Amino acid sequence: METYSQLRPKGEGLKQKYGEVTEPGKNFARQGIKILSLAAVCSLSLVAQPPLQHFHQTHAAMGTIFTIDLNVPDQATAEQDMDLAFEEIDRLEALLSNYRPTSELSRISREAGSAPVVTDPETFHFLDRSIYWSRVSNGAFDITVGPLLRAWGFFFHQGRIPSQAELNALRDKIGWRHVALDPETRTVSFTNHQAMELDPGSIGKGFAVDSVVKLLREHGVTSAFISAGGSTLYAIGTVPGAAGWPVDIPDPRAPGKIATSILLKDTSLSTGACTEKFFIKNGHRYCHIFDPRTMRPVEGMLQTTVIDPSATDSDALSTVVFVLDPSASRRLLASMPGTKALIFRQSNQSPSHASCTAINWTGNPCEASSPAAKGSQLHD
Amino acid sequence: MIDRRLFVRGLSAAVAASTLVTDSALAQSSKAEADAARQIAPAVDKSPFRLGVIGPGSRGQELVRSFLRVPGVKVVAAADIYPPRFAQLNQTCGYEVASHADFRALLDRKDLDAVVVATPLGLHAQHVIPALESGHHVYGEKTMAYTIEDAAKIVNATTAHKRIFQVGHQYRYSPWIRAAVARVQQGEIGDVTHILAYWNRNNNWRRPVPDPSLERLINWRLYNQWSLGLFAELGSHHMDIANWVFGSTPTSAIGSGSICTYHDGRETDDNVQAVLSYSGGRRFIFTSMTNNAKMGDQLWLYGSKGSLNLTLEDATFFYEPHRIVKTPAKDGKAVVTSASYSPAGEMPYRGPGKPVQVTTAEDPTTAATRAFVYCVRTKTEPIADAHVGYGSALAVIQSNHARLKKQEVEVPASI
Numbered sequence: 001m002e003t004y005s006q007l008r009p010k011g012e013g014l015k016q017k018y019g020e021v022t023e024p025g026k027n028f029a030r031q032g033i034k035i036l037s038l039a040a041v042c043s044l045s046l047v048a049q050p051p052l053q054h055f056h057q058t059h060a061a062m063g064t065i066f067t068i069d070l071n072v073p074d075q076a077t078a079e080q081d082m083d084l085a086f087e088e089i090d091r092l093e094a095l096l097s098n099y100r101p102t103s104e105l106s107r108i109s110r111e112a113g114s115a116p117v118v119t120d121p122e123t124f125h126f127l128d129r130s131i132y133w134s135r136v137s138n139g140a141f142d143i144t145v146g147p148l149l150r151a152w153g154f155f156f157h158q159g160r161i162p163s164q165a166e167l168n169a170l171r172d173k174i175g176w177r178h179v180a181l182d183p184e185t186r187t188v189s190f191t192n193h194q195a196m197e198l199d200p201g202s203i204g205k206g207f208a209v210d211s212v213v214k215l216l217r218e219h220g221v222t223s224a225f226i227s228a229g230g231s232t233l234y235a236i237g238t239v240p241g242a243a244g245w246p247v248d249i250p251d252p253r254a255p256g257k258i259a260t261s262i263l264l265k266d267t268s269l270s271t272g273a274c275t276e277k278f279f280i281k282n283g284h285r286y287c288h289i290f291d292p293r294t295m296r297p298v299e300g301m302l303q304t305t306v307i308d309p310s311a312t313d314s315d316a317l318s319t320v321v322f323v324l325d326p327s328a329s330r331r332l333l334a335s336m337p338g339t340k341a342l343i344f345r346q347s348n349q350s351p352s353h354a355s356c357t358a359i360n361w362t363g364n365p366c367e368a369s370s371p372a373a374k375g376s377q378l379h380d
Numbered sequence: 381m382i383d384r385r386l387f388v389r390g391l392s393a394a395v396a397a398s399t400l401v402t403d404s405a406l407a408q409s410s411k412a413e414a415d416a417a418r419q420i421a422p423a424v425d426k427s428p429f430r431l432g433v434i435g436p437g438s439r440g441q442e443l444v445r446s447f448l449r450v451p452g453v454k455v456v457a458a459a460d461i462y463p464p465r466f467a468q469l470n471q472t473c474g475y476e477v478a479s480h481a482d483f484r485a486l487l488d489r490k491d492l493d494a495v496v497v498a499t500p501l502g503l504h505a506q507h508v509i510p511a512l513e514s515g516h517h518v519y520g521e522k523t524m525a526y527t528i529e530d531a532a533k534i535v536n537a538t539t540a541h542k543r544i545f546q547v548g549h550q551y552r553y554s555p556w557i558r559a560a561v562a563r564v565q566q567g568e569i570g571d572v573t574h575i576l577a578y579w580n581r582n583n584n585w586r587r588p589v590p591d592p593s594l595e596r597l598i599n600w601r602l603y604n605q606w607s608l609g610l611f612a613e614l615g616s617h618h619m620d621i622a623n624w625v626f627g628s629t630p631t632s633a634i635g636s637g638s639i640c641t642y643h644d645g646r647e648t649d650d651n652v653q654a655v656l657s658y659s660g661g662r663r664f665i666f667t668s669m670t671n672n673a674k675m676g677d678q679l680w681l682y683g684s685k686g687s688l689n690l691t692l693e694d695a696t697f698f699y700e701p702h703r704i705v706k707t708p709a710k711d712g713k714a715v716v717t718s719a720s721y722s723p724a725g726e727m728p729y730r731g732p733g734k735p736v737q738v739t740t741a742e743d744p745t746t747a748a749t750r751a752f753v754y755c756v757r758t759k760t761e762p763i764a765d766a767h768v769g770y771g772s773a774l775a776v777i778q779s780n781h782a783r784l785k786k787q788e789v790e791v792p793a794s795i
Contacts (some may be wrong), residue, residue: 079584080586083583083584101742102741104743106742107742110740114422118423118448118451119448120449121474125474
């Protein structure tokens with residue numbers, strides 16, 4: 001809905017904190033990531049082209065706030081590109097929302113237990129990719145966990161701890177292995193023969209970001225930054241005059257400090273963390289990211305960051321490496337050299353210490369936080 | 381709703397329409413609901429169904445997405461004068477669709493089970509009528525036609541060639557709107573005398589144009605040649621719902637509009653207002669603006685006993701305070717004292733309403749496209765048939781006519 005949108009040209013640099021405007025229970029945003037936009041840096045190119053101007057707009061969708069930064073020649077172009085992009089995000093929310101009974105995903109959730117449901121190629125591709133990550137991660141990633149989130153009170157804005165009996169009763173209602181996909185006929189069927197709750201929360205925003213990136217590129221945009229609540233980011237091209245779009249990854253071991261500053265170019269970055277969506281009972285913090293295999297919130301993980309050319313994949317993978325043990329993540333990503341991960345986990349030996357694992361990452365992000373001295377590493 | 385058996389027997393639509401008003405409204409409404417439920421129900425038949433699309437632009441592709449959710453449907457051919465649409469369509473379908481620069485080549489094909497027409501409004505009749513004449517069943521986007529004459533020709537061609545024609549008034553297929561309207565027809569909010577409808581947005585209604593020479597093709601909604609503006613593109617859905625709820629088409633129309641925000645060379649107004657008169661003094665009021673989206677897209681049905689709010693996603697009832705009732709003489713029992721407070725006055729009610737509960741609140745276009753395939757497969761008359769399309773076209777065209785004439789105009793009778 002445009003109600004929350006604002007379009008304003010930016011002549012000066014700005015520092016923004018993302019992921020602040022959130023609605024409990026609906027917030028998919030996991031971690032604020034600070035972004036320093038160097039909008040004032042105009043291209044010093046000698047080619048006689050109009051200088052690019054920077055425009056910024058925010059838009060509420062998918063339970064979070066999307067923001068887009070654009071460098072385009074004029075306001076009219078910016079308005080059209082922004083409208084197109086946010087219309088696309090709204091279209092995908094209408095397609096995939098598990099909060100809207102009218103979405104295609106909700107229709108599948110309702111009906112695929114009774115009979116195979118034929119769906120459109122786009123929705124089928126979304127499900128296919130979701131199930132792919134479930135298979136590859138051996139169930140660490142699973143879009144069928146809706147009932148678990150409900151049982152643990154994450155839909156009702158207040159946490160609760162379900163009994164083991166309650167969880168056992170859910171076993172048949174969840175599990176990606178119950179979702180059978182037939183690409184020939186584009187049908188989805190649930191082999192447990194009951195309605196399920198497909199939850200796009202850990203991949204849908206990335207899917208939307210990828211669609212927007214494709215659309216903006218088709219319309220000739222060469223410099224843009226898309227953020228889905230700060231948790232999934234994509235950089236198209238670079239900030240004029242710079243090598244990429246700057247992104248600061250916070251250090252969860254030291255609040256307020258930056259673990260590493262990077263420059264993102266033509267790739268995506270997604271983050272998983274429990275710092276914003278959790279509940280505390282009896283002094284224990286319960287995270288909204290679940291291990292579908294134990295049916296319990298993930299324990300001990302502080303923050304994961306994944307860089308991958310596909311925002312759909314980085315979104316899903318930021319959850320995968322959040323759920324898996326870092327050593328298992330390392331094994332998984334060994335075959336994916338184009339995918340980088342940075343994982344902060346509480347140390348088993350000493351709860352007050354955290355371990356840092358960098359996989360396929362450029363530079364040494366696990367070393368002491370002093371990014372300014374080292375300069376920003378380009379990730380493209 | 382036209383009786384299906386009458387349609388099959390080939391009786392004239394006028395006879396069918398007259399039975400609508402004379403028969404018991406309740407019996408009609410429950411029969412209509414049963415017919416609708418059959419058309420909207422999950423598809424059982426999965427046999428191949430080959431679709432041709434004339435005008436696979438943004439709306440055409442959205443329709444294709446919905447059609448591809450119907451078992452058996454394959455898009456086999458498309459026609460467009462703007463070549464980039466073909467690649468977009470191939471991507472939407474995930475396979476290569478045969479492309480035709482001339483829609484007549486598409487209509488000449490013998491391998492189509494139905495044709496979708498999603499071209500600009502001013503071209504609807506030019507595409508729909510030859511499609512029907514060449515023996516194709518047609519799903520035609522709203523508004524059905526640009527002129528009343530063209531709309532009548534579509535109605536006649538549908539009858540003459542015994543083809544299925546369904547108009548893109550998908551809200552007739554929305555489960556929550558059907559459930560809510562059925563309750564209204566059973567008297568839940570008394571006699572509905574007024575319907576207020578809004579469709580407000582906050583954007584300039586423009587699509588990006590790769591080259592200035594394509595402006596009038598891509599932004600056709602902004603130019604009179606093919607467009608009847610906001611009345612047609614947004615208001616036609618609400619006018620259709622008003623016709624449905626009131627059980628008739630309007631008798632006269634008042635219209636106005638202006639260009640108030642977007643002075644960018646467009647010809648159609650960026651805000652419009654219409655008042656449609658229905659029999660018995662009943663009124664439908666539509667307003668659309670494009671620089672404030674607060675009201676969004678919604679209708680309010682007002683009756684003596686309550687109100688109904690309809691949106692793209694839900695339906696909610698509100699009830700008026702109880703009125704005086706005549707009862708048997710008091711039995712002499714004492715009244716028990718209590719404290720009470722009523723904040724009524726003239727303040728608007730700001731509390732919650734009573735939502736209409738439905739178990740299958742799916743996307744209306746998904747339901748409408750599935751129903752169309754069912755109707756073609758079973759030779760059943762659609763819920764949103766050519767007469768429904770004609771009624772809404774009457775309201776749109778005459779609202780626009782009144783806007784241009786700056787005076788109230790009569791609306792011809794339905795057919």
